[in-house]
Amino acid sequence: MLKIARLSTGKSLALSLLAAVGLTFTANLLLQSFSTTTWARPKLQRQTDRLQGLGNLRKTALNLANRDRRKLGLSALTADPLLHKVAQLYAEDMLRRNYFSHYNPEGKTVVDRYAALGGQGTPGENLAILQHPPAAFVPPNASLLAFFEQGWMGSPTHRPNLVNPKATRFGFGIAGNSDRIYAVQTFGI
Numbered sequence: 001m002l003k004i005a006r007l008s009t010g011k012s013l014a015l016s017l018l019a020a021v022g023l024t025f026t027a028n029l030l031l032q033s034f035s036t037t038t039w040a041r042p043k044l045q046r047q048t049d050r051l052q053g054l055g056n057l058r059k060t061a062l063n064l065a066n067r068d069r070r071k072l073g074l075s076a077l078t079a080d081p082l083l084h085k086v087a088q089l090y091a092e093d094m095l096r097r098n099y100f101s102h103y104n105p106e107g108k109t110v111v112d113r114y115a116a117l118g119g120q121g122t123p124g125e126n127l128a129i130l131q132h133p134p135a136a137f138v139p140p141n142a143s144l145l146a147f148f149e150q151g152w153m154g155s156p157t158h159r160p161n162l163v164n165p166k167a168t169r170f171g172f173g174i175a176g177n178s179d180r181i182y183a184v185q186t187f188g189i
Contacts, residue, residue, distance in 0.1 A: 053139075054174070058084060060142045061172040061185070064149040065162055074165055080188055083123060083171025086114050087184040091173040094182045100129045110186060123171075124161040124187040126152050131180050140174050140181060148183050161187050 058079065066076045090113060094100055102109055102125060108116075110125040128148045130137065137144040152158040161167070162185075169188035176182060 054088075057140055057142075057145060057174060058172045060145050061149070061183075062170050064145060065170060065185070068149065068153050068162060072163055074163060075168070077167060077170035077187070080169035080171050080186075082114070082117060082119050083169055083186040083188050084173065085171070086110065086117060086119070086123070087125075087171040087173030087186045088175070089113070089173065091175040091182040091184045094127075094129075095175040095177065095180070100127065100182070102127065114186075119188075121189060123189075124164065124167065126158045126161050126185040126187075128152070128183040129180055130176075130183075133176070133178075133181050137181065138176075138178060140176065140183075144181070145183075152185070161185070164189070 166189045167187040171186035173184040
């Protein structure tokens, strides 16, 4: 099951994408609790530098977003190291503390998390969680990112972040284990 969520300008909405007969979206605010095993590791570790190929995954995520923007005649996004950091730390935090929301347990949003790291402005955010990922997606790869991108682009509440003509910068983070994978997109204007 894939759940996706979008946050733009301080508003929170989580959506659930259920893979049954087809893909359908249902409005949902979800907080879930899961086991905490990691990909081939006995204990949870920070994924920022240890996730094999994170740099390549970020390039793939950016290329997918820009491909969709080009189709609409929009300018390309550029990778932003601070937005990458905000996205990565948040994906790791949701995995470590077992929640899925635009608000962390302390009530902080992407705007708060961005400002805490020195950022200015109001970034947008898309979230996704894939529960019980198929073996083909573990560890994360280009096929998984294409799956997430398709879900975000197909969602009337997530697509606006991806195709916002004012957005110029992009960040991506991903963290997971054999039970669930979190992905975070961040957008800067």
